[in-house]
Amino acid sequence: MGTIVVAPLGKIAELAVRHRCRDMLSLVAPKQNFHRPAIIAADRHLIVGVNDIAFAGTGDLVAPGEEHVAAIVGFARGWDQQAPLLVHCMMGVSRSPAAALIAALAVEPDQDEHDLAMRLRRASVQATPNARLVEIGDHVLSRGGRLVAAVRAIGRGADYVGDSPFVFSAAPQTLQP
Template identity: 85%
Template sequence: MGTIVVAPLGRIAELAVRHRCREMLSLVAPKQDFHRPAVISAGRHLILGVNDIAFAGTGNLVAPGEEHVAAIVGFARGWDRQAPLLVHCMMGVSRSPAAALIAALAVAPDQDDHDLAQRLRRASAQATPNVRLVAIGDHVLGRGGKLVAAVKAIGRGADYVGESPFSFSALPESAEP
């Protein structure tokens, strides 16, 4: 299967049930309170307390770091891909699309970065992956700048018009059954 569902926080319960997700990756502000949907087991839910910022040293905010990306990679590699992976942040526009790209490359590292970024863009006109997460993901996954270039090529997403969850395949089309 290999589908990744990207969502805003306010829609996680609905989308977890609709897509029959069993695993979830949450990128939320540190100490942000929310309820994990009952269909997601605590053992297959990774919560990363990071703010949606591009630079470290921004006041009391927590910038995404290598340890966060390493956790995304490890979590994604433990995903059995039998059910969709739900990835969310507050609005489903920046942190979660970046994490979804990283997760897709973690489970299918032989795929083309530009094709992956294009699949993301076709799925969401407003996705604007967090540049810091993308750059760190590129480094941690040994992409040699290909992921950064691919995300730069799709450009900034359209202006935010409201909650627009989306899904896309983590696997290249040639790898789909």
């Protein structure tokens, strides 16, 4: 069972080491410079250059598109789930929670979207998944609007109060007899 660690940019090195992550998904503004933690091999790191916007970009802004989500899905499906997947954006509130939901459904497609969104909400009161990423993810993963509805049902997260990384399971928890 895979674990996903969602973090702001400023905490990636600390969390990669603490959780022994080997795979990392970065959703950052195009051309944003940052250092990949040494524990993450370059070939196990995907950088998705998108801005945190929910509309088609203008000027220098790059809106998430289907090609970005397809890259997230492909990367997630290549994750062996033996070590946690680290997913981050600038603040760990919008792009990375959306990508974490998409990754979870990519590796565990038989799970219920509402249960997944509720696991995310329990893990983070301030997560507000990027609506455009969620909508495109719903389409790319053929969820029939269920992911969009599930994220709408959990609503906007609490106001941002600072870095609040979180961890949640990519798959539903099953009770052992």
